[in-house]
């Protein structure tokens with residue numbers, strides 16, 4: 441997985457998307473970006489452990505905790521970004 | 531996906547294991563008369579892949595107690611604890627467990643799995659929070675899921691990560707149940723329980739310790755990891771099992787800090803499943819007495835563990851943790867682990883093969899577990915079987931190896 445960016449204070453949905461895309465950099469060819477609506481497991485081919493790892497990095501960067509009850513709902517970057525953004529708002 | 535397509539997918543993942551060329555999962559073991567010897571596929575083997583830490587499954591006192599109980603109280607209770615399934619022996623065992631642990635109360639369940647699922651799902655509910663160690667046993671995850679609470683994981687054995695999670699919860703930390711284990715059964719590593727206790731106290735949360743593998747094996751009196759680390763008064767709830775050190779089957783929840791008796795009328799896995807048969811309870815009670823009476827069992831277990839740990843380290847294996855009753859060697863790949871497993875079996879030693887996806891950190895592991903009942907000669911044969919593996923399968927040069935995770 442890619443390196444994490446600096447901590448972000450006020451977080452928008454777009455910040456979250458950019459952060460996740462940055463983290464997924466190593467899974468695609470150089471210069472390519474994973475689309476917001478690509479299914480991370482079925483289309484991008486990540487293992488659920490890889491997704492967990494991305495989530496753990498997001499938890500550190502945004503200082504949030506992601507409930508594991510909701511892991512099953514995360515299919516795309518967009519799903520993840522929306523939830524992370526809400527969690528930073530709490 | 532149709533209802534049964536899931537089964538086909540499951541079969542495919544089992545086929546992957548079969549393709550490794552071994553029949554390690556669910557191997558049939560014939561045991562006759564000994565805690566440490568058995569027969570697998572026609573080979574006589576030393577059993578070094580059980581949880582028979584104190585070797586009590588064939589102890590004459592435990593066997594006699596079970597035989598006498600089945601003669602006098604019958605083969606089964608035919609009912610649940612709350613209905614017709616509480617006999618005097620169940621209540622006596624609860625009292626004896628409370629006395630042993632110095633607990634206010636203790637509840638006996640039919641298995642350790644059921645103890646965890648029942649206790650966790652009832653203690654926490656919707657609106658509450660559970661923060662559990664990421665490497666927790668399946669029954670802990672299951673109980674957490676069933677509870678309806680919000681569930682978070684903290685990084686395995688990482689009190690700082692736990693502290694972060696509790697800080698992020700703010701006031702809700704006081705409605706939070708933290709869950710950790712004592713000795714972890716796959717890598718043989720031990721949790722930093724004292725620090726975990728300090729963190730949860732700082733944030734006003736509660737702690738449930740699943741002491742399945744440390745009960746009987748750790749602590750001056752065998753009371754487990756909390757005794758060993760001097761934090762028994764800080765642990766809110768302890769769950770455990772009779773299927774490891776106590777050599778039978780069953781589980782319990784106990785507490786020094788709280789009276790848990792009211793849970794009896796709330797835990798569905800207590801109210802709606804049959805209670806343990808009297809013979810099982812009888813051998814468990816006998817084994818519990820022996821843990822108190824024979825501290826030398828623990829000494830022997832740890833001496834065996836230290837001998838094997840230091841030998842495997844010298845042979846160049848990468849080991850999962852410091853010496854403990856579970857000694858994991860980390861192999862390079864599932865195939866290498868499977869080949870090593872078969873080689874050990876052919877050399878007359880049975881251990882557990884643990885490969886992804888069921889393994890912590892996706893590692894490929896050989897899990898060797900020791901017993902107080904292993905003789906010096908059996909320990910020798912375990913070590914010499916591993917030396918064959920080291921000679922034929924380990925690629926690392928001896929001098930550079932012997933590390934820990």
Ligand SMILES: Cc1ncc(COP(=O)(O)O)c(C=O)c1O
Pocket residue numbers: 641642643644646667669711715740742743770771772773779780781
């Ligand atoms: C950590 C842990 N908790 C709970 C259990 C369940 O115990 P039991 O075998 O009594 O169901 C086990 C054993 O499988 C375990 O390793």
